Amino acid sequence: MFQAQPFKKEKNVKIVLAIALGICLLTGSLTRSQGLPLGQDIDGARLDWRPDDMMLAITDSQMVEIIDSTNRQSINILPSAGNYITDVEWSPDGTKLAISSDCNIEIWNQPWDSANAQLERTLQAPNDSPISGIVTLSWHPSGNMLLGVKPEFVHIWDVSNGQLLRTFSPNPTPVLSASWSPDGSMIALGYLTGTILIEDLSTGALESLEIYDRYAIRSLAWNNVDEYLAAGTASGIIQLMYLDNFLAGAGTIETGIENIVAMDWHPTTSLLATSSPDGTVAIWNTDNLQMVLRIDTGYPxxxxxxxxxxxxxxxxxxxxxxxxLQIPSTNTRAD
Known part of the structure; x- marks a missing residue:
């Protein structure tokens, strides 16, 4: 098994290792990076970049704020009809914003425009789980469908008319995570007992893989470049899989960090960013399965x-x- 050795955890906000890929930051407390502070004073809990990078949508428990990503000034604030906002995600064309709270998903059109922002539609999830409401959103690459993870279940809606198209139920264990493939032809589901299921949506063909330690699959992320799927687990395992040879596997990273709850692939390289409830932010080079940067924030x-x-x-x-965190684009290559 391929493994990356876990690194010793440091207190406060520190860079532990950033020597690979040309990122030359020394170990120690870091207060600024390329002019942007690591702990800049922007309120928020969940976030998403608009696809053109001009804006960020940032949530707190009761509202969503749209900010200018260059000067970090507020552009507009959207209220929520729900009790607690759980996630936010821009549509692929950047014209709509999905906001989840409780069992509802609000679809806002032109959310940055204080004069013309419009609540276009509210999607309602079935009250089929006593555990919690919708916790994760994911737009289909076409922008026509929206996926919502409601622990134990995954629901898919037609955004144009609000129709609930499909529900993935426990099979037999609860579904905790889900993700579309980059072209939208497949969906990956992560289960409580460490099983990953991939369905080809055009044919209905299924493939499954069980993570060797059988811990819950907390997050899933597809790579746009190399057709990898990454699965983050409650035990800190990151399992990498080739989509053209799913069962063979592409490698395993034992991070030494419990609960990989969020992951995102770099858009053009093999870097994978991860985050955890213990406050760890990490970037991994999946070509050699090594950590290249770690920040310990002390907060989930x-x-x-x-x-x-x-x-x-x-x-x-x-x-x-x-x-x-700003990293010079010339230094983000993994080769």
Whole structure:
């Protein structure tokens, strides 16, 4: 089994290792990176970049704020009809914003325009799980469908008319994570007992793989470049899989970090960013299965996203702030 050795955890916000890929940051407390502070004072819990990188949508428990990603000034604030906002995600064309709270998903059109922002539609999830409401959103690459993870179940809606198209139920154990393939032809589901199921949506063909330690699959992420699927587990395992040879596997990273709750692939390289409830933000080079950067914030990190150029990484701290790490684009290559 391929493994990356876990690194010793440091206190406060520190870079533990950033020597690979041309990122030359020394170990020690880091207060600024390329002019942007790691702990900049932007309130928020979950976040998403608009596809053109011009704006960020940032949530707190009761509202969503649209900010200018360049000067970090507020552009507009959207209220929520729900009790607690759980996730936010831009549509692929950047014209709509999905906001989940409880069992509802609000679809806003032109959310940045204070004069013309419009609540276009509210999607309602069945009350089929006593555990919680919708916790994760994912747009289909076409922008026509929206996926919502409601622990134990995964629901898919037609955004144009609000129709619930499909529900993935426990089989036999609860579904905890889900993700579309980059072209939207497949969907990956992660289960409580460490099983990953991939369905070809055009043929109905199924493939499954069980993570060797059988821990819960907390997050799933597809790579746009090399057709990898990454699965993050409650035990800190990151399992990499080739889509053209799913059962063979592409490698395993034992991170030494419990609960990989969020992951995002760099848009053009083999870098994978991860976050965890213990406050760890990490970047992994999946070519050699090594950690290349680690930041220990001391706060839970529920959300982490690269921008479309791959030169900025935004993540949300459990202390109510969003941080942006800027990495020079010339230094993000993994070769």
């Amino acid at each position: 990190i529920p959300s982490i996203k690269w921008n479309s150029n791959g030169d900025k990484l935004a993540y949300s701290n459990g202390n109510g702030h969003v941080s942006i």
